[in-house]
Amino acid sequence: MSFAMRKSGHIICDIKLFEKSMIYQIPFRTRRDFDMLVNHARYSRPEMDKVVPHAKYISIIRHPVTQLESVFGYFEVGYHLGIPGSNPFRTFMSNPRMYYERKASAWQKIRNGQLFDLGLDHKYDENKGKIQEKIDQLSKEIDFMLINEYFDESLIILRKLFCWDFEDILYLSHGIRSKTHRYRVSEDLADDVLEWNAGDAMLYKHFNQTFWEKVNDYGPDFEKDLQYFHSLEQKAFNECINEGEKNRKDRRVEKFILKTDSSNFCKDMLRDDVAYASLIMKGMVNRAVHEAKKSKKWSDRSVRQFPRSYDNHRTYDNRRTYDNRRKIRPDKVALAIPARRIIKSNGASEFDVSVK
Secondary structure, three states: OOEOOOOOOOEOOOOOEOOHHHOOOOOOOOOOOOOEOOOEOEOOHHHHHHHOOOOOOEEEEOOHHHHHHHHHHHOOHHHHHOOOOOOHHHHHHHOHHHHHOOOOOOHHHOOOHHHHHOOOOHHHOOOHHHHHHHHHHHHHHOOEEEEHHHHHHHHHHHHHHOOOOHHHHOOOOEOEEOHHHOOOOOHHHHHHHHHHOHHHHHHHHHHHHHHHHHHHHHOOOHHHHHHHHHHHHHHHHHHHEEEEEEEOOOOOEEEEEEOOOOOHHHHHHHOOHHHHHHHHHHHHHHHHHHHHHHOOOOOOOHHHHOOOOHHHHOOOOOOEEEOOOOOEEEHHHHOOOOOOOOOOEOOOOOOOOOOO
C-alpha cells in the first residue's frame, strides 16, 4: 500500500490547488503512481488522477455555521485579527467583509472555506452560477460525500460502498476543541453566517439531500447496522480510553489518554494524522531502500537522495521507537498501519444544526 505525500509534513496544500509535482517521488521506488491520497489537499481532479489513477473519491463537509465557528476557534482567527472581547466570533460577524479583507491567518477558510478546499477560487464567492456549476461538477466526480453531523451514518454507508468490515471504520475521536476555543452561536448569528457563507450553504444543502437519499437506498438494515456499530464504538472506548484523564498539551484541543495496558489496535486508532504521516513515509522509504539493496543499486552515498530526516527515521528489526503516546514499541509493530483506518476530527459547537 503506497500513499501520495509531500517530502515532509502532513499537509500537501491548503492554498494552491493540488499539483502532481507536489508529491515526493521516493528515490529507488519502482512505481511512480500511488494507491491512496489522504492528506489535506485542495481538490484538482486532473492532477490527482495523475497521481492516483482509477481512484474512488470521498470527502467530508460540515454545516456552514459550525464549520466557520470551528475554524474561527481552532485557528484563533480572533487573536490574529486583534479582535478583543469574550466572543470575537460575534464581533467578526458584525462586519465580516472588513475583517476578511485584512487577510489574516487562515483567511482562506473563513469565507466558503469548504468550497475553496474543493477547488473553487474565492473570486467566485458571490457568483451563484459558478458555485452551482462547481456543485454539479462535484456531484458527478465525488463518489461519496460524508456529512460531519452524521459521521457514524456516513461510515455505515462508506463501509457498504467499499465492502469493508465494521472494524475497518472504528475510530476514536480526535481534536475535540477545548471550551476556551468555542463560541456560543445564537440563531440570528447563525443566519448571518449562512448569508456570509452562502456558497458553503448551497454545497451543504445539496450533499445533505443526496446523503439521505443514500441512507434510504441502503435498505432496511441501516438502523440495525448503525446500532451494532455504536456498540462496537462503545466497546472500543471502554477498552482503550482512560476516562478520568485528558491530554491538554495543546490549549486548543483536548485529547484522550490511552489506558496503560491498551492494545496496538487502540494505539493505532488514537494516533493522529501528524504521527501517521511520519510513520507512513518512514515505511515507504524503508521499502524503497530494501528494493534498492536487492537490486544492488544501493551505495553508501545513496542515503543523500532521501530527506534529511531519513537517517533519524531509519528503522531496524532490533531497534525501538516512540509513538505519539510516548510508549515504547517495536518498529515492526509501529509500521503495521491499518490503511483504511478513518480518523475523525470532532470540533462540534453547541449550536444544533441537525436537519434532514
